[in-house]
Amino acid sequence: MKQRTGYRTLRGALLVSAAAGLLISGQAYAQETGQTEPTSQELEELVVVGSRIRRDTFNAPSPIQVITREESTLAGLTSAADLLQGTAVTGGTAQINNAFGGFVTNGGPGANTLSLRGLGAGRTLVLINGRRVAPAGTRGAVGSADLNVLPNAMIERVEVLRDGASSIYGSDAIAGVVNVVTRSDIEGVTVEGQYNRPFNEGGEQGRFSIVGGASGDRWKVAGSFEFYEREELTLADRDWTRCNTDYLFDPTTGESADYIDPLTGRPKCYPISSTGSNGVTINTLGTASMAGVAAPGAVLADGTIPTVFNRWRPNAAITTGDLPGFEGVGGPGGIDLNVRDTFDPRMLNESLISPVQVYTAFGQASYEFEALGNAEVYAEFLGNKRDSQQTGYRQLSLDYAVGSPLLPESMQDLAPFLGPQPITNGQNVAARAFIGFGNDKSEQSVEYYKGTAGVRGDLTFLPDWRYDANVSYARSDAKYMFEQFLIDRLSESLDVVAAPAGLDASLIRRAADGSSITCRVNTTNPARGCVAAPVLNTQTLAGQLPEDWVDYVFRPVIGTTVYDEWNASASVDGPLVDLPAGEAMGAFGVEFRRSEINDTPGEDMINANLYNFSTATPTRGDDSVIEAFGEVEVPLLANLPFIKELTVNGSARYTEYDSYGSDWTYKAGGVYRPLEWLSFRASYGTSYRAPALFEQFQGATSGFLSQQGDPCNNYGGPNVNPNRAANCAAELPGQPDFQQTQSIRVFSQGGAAQGLEAETSDNLTLGVILQPELPEAFGEFAFAVDYYDIKVENGVSRVGSAALLSLCYNDPAFRSGGGYCRFIERDENNALTVFDAYTNIATQIVTGVDYSMRWTRDIGPGNFRFNAQLSQYLEQKDKLFPDDPYDNYNGTIGNPRWTGTFDASYRYAEWTFRYGVDWIDGMDSTTYLEVDPAADPYVFKVDDYFEHYLSVQYAEEDWSVTAGVRNLFDKEPPQISMGYYNRVGNAPLYSGYDYVGRELFVTLSKSF
Known part of the structure; x- marks a missing residue:
């Protein structure tokens, strides 16, 4: 045959x-x-x-x-x-x-x-x-x-x-x-x-x-x-992945130049930051600038100890200042971002x-x-x-509106930290909780x-x-x-009022002052079934969140x-x-x-x-x-x-x-x-x-990167790429402690409509x-x-939005050299937009x-x-x-x-x-x-x-x-x-x- x-x-x-x-x-x-x-x-x-x-x-x-x-x-x-x-x-x-x-x-x-x-x-x-x-x-x-x-x-x-x-x-x-x-x-x-x-x-x-x-x-x-x-x-599972450090060395002595965590005395770990220093912060509170007590290591570039802060970490021993119970870990003047907490043991559950x-x-x-x-x-x-x-790890930035019953009494009169955000129902933000939420799953x-x-x-x-x-x-x-936080449910859970008599007990939560509160939507439509957000306290900042609330706002999204x-x-x-x-x-x-x-x-x-x-x-x-x-x-x-x-x-x-x-x-x-x-x-x-x-034909995508993705955040701090520091100084002169307060807008889509060629x-x-x-x-x-x-x-x-930002701001030629910076705009309010089609x-x-x-x-x-x-x-x-x-x-x-x-x-x-x-x-x-x-x-x-x-x-x-x-x-x-x-x-x-x-x-x- x-x-x-x-x-x-x-x-x-x-x-x-x-x-x-x-x-x-x-x-x-x-x-x-x-x-x-x-x-x-x-x-x-x-x-x-x-x-x-x-x-x-x-x-x-x-x-x-x-x-x-x-x-x-x-x-x-x-x-x-x-x-x-x-x-x-x-x-x-x-x-x-x-x-x-x-x-x-x-x-x-x-x-x-x-x-x-x-x-x-x-x-x-x-x-x-x-x-x-x-x-x-x-x-x-x-x-x-x-x-x-x-x-x-x-x-x-x-x-x-x-x-x-x-x-x-x-x-x-x-x-x-x-x-x-x-x-x-x-x-x-x-x-x-x-x-x-x-x-x-x-x-x-x-x-x-x-x-x-x-x-x-x-x-x-x-x-x-x-x-x-x-x-x-x-x-x-591996020793070499358990502690992502800056891995910097003094060029003269050869000694480690990594940031030393004042709480441990060892180089600081950033397990889920793919680049290292200034990684995702957790267990941190953001407010308008107030007087307070500095946390260990929170010093200015000239070595002086600051007295005004806009980022805080819980510390029950602090009884003075405008925010008792918290110590300052960031603020105007250029405090090193690495002072903030960046490590949660659950981060090590992330898939390698x-x-x-x-x-x-x-x-x-x-x-x-x-x-x-x-x-x-x-x-x-x-x-x-x-x-x-x-398996991934998520940070949750939870915004509490000015005067919210979810705020403790000491924070009821806080000055606005930010303007209205997607989850604050048109209200100014009094405090933002940077929470180590925990692990998420994708399948x-x-x-x-x-x-x-x-x-x-x-x-x-x-x-x-x-x-x-x-x-x-x-x-x-x-x-x-993939598991995601839903904006509408977060907004409903943060919009709380006094709970009326006769409401299902499962829809009631205790406010910071001990009173009964519920989602506003539950008072107008009791059958709606909304779960109120947790009150702002040290447990919330630490990522100890009510399970019923997590199940309500954190949902599987299937495509x-x-x-x-x-x-x-x-x-x-x-x-x-x-x-x-x-x-x-x-x-x-x-x-x-x-x-x-x-x-x-x-x-x-x-x-x-x-x-x-x-x-x-x-x-x-x-x-x-x-x-x-x-x-x-x-x-x-x-x-x-x-x-x-x-x-x-x-x-x-x-x-x-x-x-x-x-x-x-x-x-x-x-x-x-x-x-x-x-x-x-x-x-x-x-x-x-x-x-x-x-x-x-990829569908139009309009997304956001966290404001922490702005390459110019705290560009005057230590261990910042020198090219980046110089470029940010040229674009934001005199603001070495700059902090972006707005999310970074990203536009991307397929190129057929824009005349993409073979x-x-x-x-x-x-x-x-x-x-x-x-x-x-x-x-x-x-x-x-x-x-x-x-x-x-x-x-x-x-190229990719995060990569475009990094490549642009690390480029010695910066905007004079064209290239990647052609896809990035910064407006008069310092808001960034990235175009990535x-x-x-x-x-x-x-x-x-x-x-x-x-x-x-x-x-x-x-x-x-x-x-x-x-x-x-x-x-x-x-x-x-x-x-x-x-x-x-x-x-x-x-x-x-x-x-x-x-x-x-x-x-x-x-x-x-x-x-x-x-x-x-x-x-x-x-x-x-x-x-x-x-x-x-x-x-x-x-x-x-x-x-x-x-x-x-x-x-x-x-x-x-x-x-x-x-x-x-x-x-x-x-x-x-x-x-x-x-x-x-x-x-x-x-x-x-x-x-x-x-x-x-x-x-x-x-x-x-």
Whole structure:
């Protein structure tokens, strides 16, 4: 029976040894070591990612990396997400993973995406068996494949094209393509289980799968079911995340320059402030300025003790001043904000890594007919369900109106602290309670389905030509929940009056003076059922809040996101003409794709009823594209002196979007092999990417950041970024103790209505492959070097409101330099507004070199194999506008210049031993941030990071066991100072570092 499959495999195993050494850049792992170059009898025709043309070799002008299932098992990886986001594939560029659950990311919390070359997940295409994986996730910004949906148990190998291929696959294949190839020849049933157990508590992972298959003379069927679970890892579970400090040092003495908490005598902790100093304050009261007694450490910049304050902390020992029972922790004159309370033990319950449960089912089947050119009908189905959760921590700013019965008698006559706020029913604010509210929960449930049906066979009227036509439909149906304070309920609970006789006792609360009070709404409509807010006292400030009131004002807000994608494609391929050097081959086809997004936030979010949180309107839109493509490969010369092979390849694609019109993309490349052991390859291609649906149609969002997010708050205080201090002084002269009293307004939305345009890019790759003939005693050796240059122009970008503020006010050029400050306005009342819509602003350039080496040799009774892969970034830079200078961030934190992966294995009989190392080069942002190490206390430099792995496998014909240790030496992430980068503890928020620590893994497999 002749197998007809678009992605044909080698018989028995993927034999990528001698031939692959010439052709594959990166780690090319063979399931059977010690093999020589496959013969034509061993090798069937196959299609490898990067081309539509079937070949009997891996010869291609573009660098391809192949990773097999066995390698993933030996490395102790529990999922395809872990594999694809590792340094070996990404070259150390930052990825969105389960450590980003508390941040706003595309795809929503819990999604894991892939970004090659650091160009973003929207520019990396993910395929299963050559067919695209539709986006999945929650909230409006769904536009990339979620790696959680991949069928881990069915993966045979992963092919990574580290080159642009828009003319081959479509517009989003700019930075590269990942093709997941599933196992095709399965007979019987295999049961497999894996457990990863960190040596410290938290973060355990488990995976269980069943894979089965059967075949007959003309049919095949195979499928899998698997369950994966990852336990939560919290800030409390690791020593290095329990106390986020400023991490500052005296540049002269080297001694710590962190703020010392007067209450503990140790550097102050800011567990939930991603930057550090001046973190979220709790257990604090804000009022108009009054006379009082200073708290320990509350001194002015000149060292004098202040007597006037507008921020207070409970202290029953204080009996003097205008506010007995409170000590001053802030006020006019520049008192250090760090005096205020910033730590609550419940902060350490926050998720460091989100817990998740994933269920995946995958099935594939085919049947051959003796008609339509020996046609084979095939089908695939993928079903996936992800349940992910995050624990956060919330501060509550609760405003009490002037004269409110909820205020104690001593505060009834307080002067206004602020004007009317969203929850004070039009009344001036007498006091604001900064309360450590406690933990909140976010949850996501995503159901993903993808079905494909097609037919392929021979074109009987064209010898050796084949056709393939298929249709597919994918749907991501998601629900997301987050707990929020509702403005209307807070307002009702704070609007209290004397309780009338006969009112339900459950609706009555005692005021500060002991009288019975209730919500005003309860007196006009007793059936309404409002719960009065707690009185302002030390217990309230400490976060000890009545449970019935919390249940009334703090409610789950639920939204839904649906993403649908329809695909239809038809293609033909075969020989064009016989040439002296071989057959010229061609592939031609058409594709149609339609996508639709419908994100509906919760009603309270749409109606702007969330307190100190953004509003969002629905994101709804659709787009369709029809494309025609062609690829031709021509062997020009072969088997001549100094021209063993000269082959050129060209492809072109015509793309017409319903929304963005049409354009052409193309790619040209070639392979030149002057000697048996030396090859050169090159390619150049262009791309044309229409903005993703969410970039076009994301619903208008009008939100607020807390006034504490103003970068100029207390800019004259200690340990403030010097660039920020200078910029704020220029904008707010003579106000070093400035305090913002108004929330920061944020406007954002999709860019279709503002004329958002498609982006373009070009990609150049040049490579050299060496495979010298060595004496048998020296084994086999292969080495490849590939240079790449990618430029994205007119790029679609949205920076983020908090990031815009930080980038603008930390920029030495500030408003005179344009850039990020173009999106920020400060009015005559000092109120800030941030504009953050998707727009065409970015030009991004990435250049670098990939090096890969493999050496295999028989040693003793077994076979030794060594692999090495290095990625060197020569340039990583971007700019927002054409007249802006480039910001070169190559080598800065999160963007290493060098990364590498190394592994050595030895196979003897049924045993395999493996040792691996991941390396991330040291990174330094000192120059980029214009920090002077001789004068400034900041540390923005980290050393090289090495992570070691060790494993052993014993494999019989029908069972195997693999055990090992990841992060063998329990390497912790390096530490940096506060003030610029988001951090976890004191470590950069960067996916290249391991947050779990040393862990043991065991994998058991049994076939029947």
